Amino acid sequence: MTALVTGAAGFIGSHVVRALLAEGIAVRALHLPSDDLRNLDGLDIERVAGDVTDAEGMRAAVRGCDLVFHLAAIYALWLRDPDRMWRVNVDGTRNVLTAARDAGVRRVVYTSSIARYGGQGRGVQATESSPFGLGETGDVYSRTKYESHEVVRGFARAGLDVVLVAPTGPIGPGDVGPTPTGRLLLSAVNLPVTVVVDTTSNFADVRDIARGHVLAAQRGRTGESYLLGHRDLHIRDVVDLAHRVTGMRTRVVVAPYWAAELGAKAALAVANVIQRPPLFTPQAVAIARRELRADCSKAVRELGLPQTPIEDAVRDAFAWWQEQGYARRRSARA
Numbered sequence: 001m002t003a004l005v006t007g008a009a010g011f012i013g014s015h016v017v018r019a020l021l022a023e024g025i026a027v028r029a030l031h032l033p034s035d036d037l038r039n040l041d042g043l044d045i046e047r048v049a050g051d052v053t054d055a056e057g058m059r060a061a062v063r064g065c066d067l068v069f070h071l072a073a074i075y076a077l078w079l080r081d082p083d084r085m086w087r088v089n090v091d092g093t094r095n096v097l098t099a100a101r102d103a104g105v106r107r108v109v110y111t112s113s114i115a116r117y118g119g120q121g122r123g124v125q126a127t128e129s130s131p132f133g134l135g136e137t138g139d140v141y142s143r144t145k146y147e148s149h150e151v152v153r154g155f156a157r158a159g160l161d162v163v164l165v166a167p168t169g170p171i172g173p174g175d176v177g178p179t180p181t182g183r184l185l186l187s188a189v190n191l192p193v194t195v196v197v198d199t200t201s202n203f204a205d206v207r208d209i210a211r212g213h214v215l216a217a218q219r220g221r222t223g224e225s226y227l228l229g230h231r232d233l234h235i236r237d238v239v240d241l242a243h244r245v246t247g248m249r250t251r252v253v254v255a256p257y258w259a260a261e262l263g264a265k266a267a268l269a270v271a272n273v274i275q276r277p278p279l280f281t282p283q284a285v286a287i288a289r290r291e292l293r294a295d296c297s298k299a300v301r302e303l304g305l306p307q308t309p310i311e312d313a314v315r316d317a318f319a320w321w322q323e324q325g326y327a328r329r330r331s332a333r334a
Helices: 011-022 055-062 082-103 140-157 180-190 206-219 235-246 257-274 282-290 297-303 310-324
Strands: 002-006 026-031 046-049 067-070 107-111 162-167 169-171 193-197 200-205 225-228 231-234 251-255
Touching: 002 011, 002 055, 011 026, 011 067, 011 206, 055 082, 067 082, 067 206, 082 107, 082 140, 107 140, 107 206, 140 162, 162 206, 169 180, 169 206, 169 310, 180 193, 180 235, 180 310, 193 235, 200 206, 200 235, 200 310, 206 225, 206 297, 225 297, 231 235, 235 251, 235 310, 251 257, 257 282
Parallel strands: 002 026, 002 067, 026 046, 067 107, 107 162, 162 225, 169 200, 193 251
Antiparallel strands: 200 231
16 A cells, blocks of 8 residues: 655654555655755655645646645745735646546545634643634634645535544654744754743644644544644643753743734834744734634544653753754753
8 A cells, every 4th residue: 555645854744654654655755856855864765855735746746646645835924926826725626636537546644733713712632523713813824724625525516535634732852944833942052031811722643643644544434534643731831841851941031912013013114124934923913912822632433543741852852852853952852
């Protein structure tokens, strides 16, 4: 059996590749020509450079595959060309699923996002029945993931065997980017002061999320969605975890929302002038106000999604970052 994995060099994607190999499934790993491929080093896989916006290229990529795991997407707070996010996240998804349908692929697993379900309001956990809650924030990524999610549901209604999974915040080794959560964890040991806002999100070990993809292929119901996560944590608690794991003790400041909003507007104005991404945006602050809590019991119940302690994920993340030279404070220990 062979599986195509798009976005295979990414944080979650590379762990999906490893989870598939552990099941004895051959992997064709699709990645951009410019991708950092260190997370695929040493793996017995077929590497294919390509882009999901290339419809003909996707037809060639799926040829001979039994399964398709579509993870490729752009996640960014700001882009010089916002339309590219639409082309990749929405049009690219349509290209991949069309190619899979036409090739007679047995099953597709599509990677949606907590952005599709989160943002239900302070203290409220999202479920797979929740409406899209982040539209009012103006966040382009959230909107594209909602639209691509609907594209996938349309394919399912038309007869394609596809299961949708929606990861929450991944934590663990291999966070090359790093992700926004990774940047937060690293700032807790690399900077003398870490500034956060009063918000709570759901997090999970990235290896559990990857395992959830494979379980979705094995046990998921066609057309159903599954939130892949574990535990709701206040952002201050995430920083405290970093301190406990590394032995560091740095200052943490919880900024009021009015200050965060002013800072975000200033950062965005500068970004638009210098054409470089800001650290945060007004949209990110708006999402924080709505929170990204999640009830992931459906995936635990129906798929058998593992629930590894977040402390283990944070510890392994820092061990990897230190090997890679990300954690610059010499006294930090994993």
